[in-house]
Amino acid sequence: MKITINVDCTPEEVRKTMGLPDVTELNDQLIEAMKDRMANGFSPEEMDKLMRTWIAGTGTSIGEMQKAFFSMMGSGSKD
Structure with missing residues (x-):
């Protein structure tokens, strides 16, 4: 039931x-x-702290996030 x-x-x-x-x-x-x-x-120190806090929740390192970011930026269309 x-x-x-x-x-x-x-x-x-x-x-x-x-x-x-x-x-x-x-x-x-x-x-x-x-x-x-x-x-x-934001000051550079505040931005660094903010990004580290956000990234810590994803289980990803900053280096991995940078690689993913630059990969996405490089794969965009060039119109």
């Missing part, structure tokens, strides 16, 4: 029901900070 229950509720209602904190304000602040940094540019 298989029983299916569908619950129609908003993400906010689910968060409150499960007792999770409301991080909307924190998220908004982080988004604004990221927009400011992107508008004003």
